[in-house]
Amino acid sequence: MNLFPLEPFLRPLSENPWTYLVFGVIGFFFGFVLESSGFGNSKKLAAQFYFTELTVLKVMFGAIVTAMVLVFFSSAIGILDFNLVYVPETHLWPGILGGLIMGVGFIIGGFCPGTSLVSAATLKIDGIFFALGVLFGIWSFGETVDWYWTWWNTSGYYGRLTLMDVFHLPTGVMVLLVVLMALFMFWGAEQLERIFGKRDLTKEPRQRIFGAAALVVIALAVIVLGEPTTAEKYARATLTRTVDGEKVTLPAEEVLSRRLVQIHPAELLNTLADPRLSTIMLDVRSEADYNLFHIRGARWVPLERLPDLVPSLLTMDANRTIVVVMSNDEAAATDAWRLLVAEAVPNVYILEGGINNWIAVFGRGEADIIPTPVPGAVDRLDYSFPAALGDRYEAADPNPHEWEIEYTPRIELQRRRSPSGGGCG
Amino acid sequence: MAVAPEKPRKGLFGIREKPYIHPYLGGALLGLVLFVAFLLTRNGLGASGGLNRLIAAGEDAIVPGHIDRTPYLLKLAGGDLNPLDDWSVPVVLGAIVGGFVSGLINGRLRPEINKGPRVSNGLRLFMAFAGGAIMAYGARMARGCTSGQALSGGAVLSAGSWALMMCIFASAYALAYFLRKFWN
Numbered sequence: 001m002n003l004f005p006l007e008p009f010l011r012p013l014s015e016n017p018w019t020y021l022v023f024g025v026i027g028f029f030f031g032f033v034l035e036s037s038g039f040g041n042s043k044k045l046a047a048q049f050y051f052t053e054l055t056v057l058k059v060m061f062g063a064i065v066t067a068m069v070l071v072f073f074s075s076a077i078g079i080l081d082f083n084l085v086y087v088p089e090t091h092l093w094p095g096i097l098g099g100l101i102m103g104v105g106f107i108i109g110g111f112c113p114g115t116s117l118v119s120a121a122t123l124k125i126d127g128i129f130f131a132l133g134v135l136f137g138i139w140s141f142g143e144t145v146d147w148y149w150t151w152w153n154t155s156g157y158y159g160r161l162t163l164m165d166v167f168h169l170p171t172g173v174m175v176l177l178v179v180l181m182a183l184f185m186f187w188g189a190e191q192l193e194r195i196f197g198k199r200d201l202t203k204e205p206r207q208r209i210f211g212a213a214a215l216v217v218i219a220l221a222v223i224v225l226g227e228p229t230t231a232e233k234y235a236r237a238t239l240t241r242t243v244d245g246e247k248v249t250l251p252a253e254e255v256l257s258r259r260l261v262q263i264h265p266a267e268l269l270n271t272l273a274d275p276r277l278s279t280i281m282l283d284v285r286s287e288a289d290y291n292l293f294h295i296r297g298a299r300w301v302p303l304e305r306l307p308d309l310v311p312s313l314l315t316m317d318a319n320r321t322i323v324v325v326m327s328n329d330e331a332a333a334t335d336a337w338r339l340l341v342a343e344a345v346p347n348v349y350i351l352e353g354g355i356n357n358w359i360a361v362f363g364r365g366e367a368d369i370i371p372t373p374v375p376g377a378v379d380r381l382d383y384s385f386p387a388a389l390g391d392r393y394e395a396a397d398p399n400p401h402e403w404e405i406e407y408t409p410r411i412e413l414q415r416r417r418s419p420s421g422g423g424c425g
Numbered sequence: 426m427a428v429a430p431e432k433p434r435k436g437l438f439g440i441r442e443k444p445y446i447h448p449y450l451g452g453a454l455l456g457l458v459l460f461v462a463f464l465l466t467r468n469g470l471g472a473s474g475g476l477n478r479l480i481a482a483g484e485d486a487i488v489p490g491h492i493d494r495t496p497y498l499l500k501l502a503g504g505d506l507n508p509l510d511d512w513s514v515p516v517v518l519g520a521i522v523g524g525f526v527s528g529l530i531n532g533r534l535r536p537e538i539n540k541g542p543r544v545s546n547g548l549r550l551f552m553a554f555a556g557g558a559i560m561a562y563g564a565r566m567a568r569g570c571t572s573g574q575a576l577s578g579g580a581v582l583s584a585g586s587w588a589l590m591m592c593i594f595a596s597a598y599a600l601a602y603f604l605r606k607f608w609n
Contacts (some may be wrong), residue, residue, distance in 0.1 A: 065461065099596070107597040134478060141566065142565070
C-alpha cells in the first residue's frame with residue numbers, strides 16, 4: 001500500500017473532522033509564505049510586468065519546480081501514488097480565455113485572488129478592495145455561466161492530461177526539462193533586473209547555485225529511478241472490503257482469490273437498472289466476439305488499449321461510478337481488473353463467469369443461441385450465434401423486472417471525496 | 426517620486442518592519458508547503474475555489490431557491506449540500522490567518538494603500554476593485570486562479586494549467602505598457 005496520500009483524505013472529509021484542521025494549517029503556511037515573500041504588496045507584484053523586480057516569477061516558478069521534483073521523486077520511490085494526486089483537468093479553451101481575462105485583472109488590480117487575501121489581512125486598503133472585487137467577480141460568474149454552459153463544460157476538454165502525455169516524454173525527462181526551463185528563466189530574470197531595475201547581482205546569495213544544483217540532481221534521480229511500473233503498483237495495491245460484517249484491508253491478489261469482486265450477472269443487471277449509479281462496462285474480448293454478442297451499453301476495449309482509458313476513469317465520480325470488466329470467462333477480465341486496480345481506479349468489478357455465464361443465466365429462452373463448449377478452453381465464447389447481432393439479442397438487454405435471482409452482493413461503493421474543490425467537475 | 430522614509434517604518438503595535446525574504450527562499454518554502462499538501466491530501470493549494478464556496482454559502486442562506494435553479498450553484502450548494510464542506514474552505518481561511526500573522530510579526534500590518542506615485546487613492550481603489558472582479562471572473566472560467574491552477578496544476582504538470590499560466594502572463598504583459606503611468 002502506498003503511504004501517501006493518506007487514506008482519510010481520500011474519503012469525505014466529514015468522516016474525519018480533523019482533516020479540516022490539516023487543510024487549515026496548510027493554508028496558514030500558504031498565507032504566511034505569500035506575505036513573507038512580499039505578495040501582500042501590489043507594487044511588488046506589478047513590478048514583475050515592468051522588469052524592475054521579478055519576484056513574482058522567481059517565487060512562483062521556484063515553488064512550482066520545488067514541489068514538482070519532490071512530488072515526482074516521491075512517486076518514483078513508491079511512497080506517493082501519483083494517480084491519486086489531483087491533476088486539474090484540461091478544459092483548454094475556457095482555460096485560455098479565462099487566463100487572458102485573469103492577466104487583465106492582474107495588471108489592472110495588482111493582485112491575484114490568493115495574494116489579495118494576505119494583503120487584505122495585513123490591512124492594505126487596495127488589497128481589501130481587490131478582495132471585494134474578487135467576491136463580486138465570483139458571484140457574477142455563477143450568475144452568468146449558464147449563458148455559455150455547454151461551451152464551458154465541453155470546449156477543448158481533454159480530461160486529466162499532463163505535459164508528459166502531450167509531448168510523449170517519460171516523466172523524469174519532462175521534469176528535468178521544466179527544471180532547466182525554470183533555471184533559464186531565473187537567469188534571464190536576474191539579467192532583466194540588472195538592466196531595468198539597476199540591481200547589483202554580486203550581492204545575490206551564492207547559495208542559490210546549490211539550490212539550482214539540487215533541483216537538477218533530484219530531476220536526474222527521477223529519470224534514473226523511473227516511474228513505478230503497473231506490476232510494481234499492483235504489488236502494493238490493497239482494497240478494503242467488508243467480510244463477515246468487519247472491514248478488512250487485503251492485498252489485491254487475496255481479494256481476487258477470495259472472490260470478493262466477482263459479481264453475479266444478476267447483480268450487474270440490478271446495478272445497471274439503478275438510476276443513482278453510473279455503470280461503465282468494459283468488454284475486453286476480441287472484436288469478433290464483441291460483434292457476435294455483447295451486453296447493451298458495454299464498451300469494447302482490447303486489453304492493450306485499456307491503459308489509455310485510465311486517466312478518464314480516474315476523473316469519474318467515485319461515489320456513483322462502478323466499472324465492470326468482462327471477458328468470455330474470467331481470465332482476460334481478471335488481467336484487466338489487475339491493471340485498473342494497480343492504477344488506482346476505484347470501484348472495479350469482474351463479471352462472474354464472464355459473457356458465457358451471462359448467456360447461461362439470461363439466454364436460456366433464446367433458441368438460436370446454441371452452446372458449443374470445448375472442454376479445457378480458456379476465455380473462449382462457448383456459444384454460436386446465427387449472425388453478428390451484437391446487442392440486439394434479448395439476452396443482451398434483459399428486463400430486470402422479469403428476473404428474480406438470488407445472489408451474494410459484492411459491490412461496496414468506495415466513497416471518495418471530490419478533489420476538484422470548485423464544483424466544476 | 427516617493428522619497429524613501431528616513432526612519433524605519435513600523436507596523437501596528439510598534440513592531441519594526443523587516444525586509445521580505447529572498448524570492449528564491451520564498452519559492453522554495455512555498456514549494457515545500459505545496460508538496461506537503463499534495464503528499465498528505467492529494468490536493469494542492471487554492472484561493473478562488475474556497476471563496477466561491479463562501480459566496481455560495483451566503484447565497485444559500487439568503488436565497489436558497491435561487492441556488493436550486495442555477496446549475497452551477499446547484500453543484501456546490503443544491504438541496505442539502507453544504508457548500509463549506511470542502512478542502513478549499515479551510516485552506517482559504519488558513520491563508521488569511523497566515524498572512525495576518527506574518528504581517529503582524531514582521532511589522533507590515535498597517536492600514537495603507539500601495540499604488541503608483543501619480544495615482545489618486547480613489548482611482549487606485551477603483552482599479553483594485555475592477556481588477557479583482559475581472560480576475561475572479563476569469564479565474565472561475567478557468568476553473569482556478571493563480572494558486573489552484575498555475576501553481577498547483579503547474580507543479581503536477583497539468584497541460585491545461587500550463588496553457589493557462591502562459592495566458593495570464595501574456596495578457597498582463599501585453600497590457601502593462603498601457604498602464605505604465607498607473608504603476609510607475
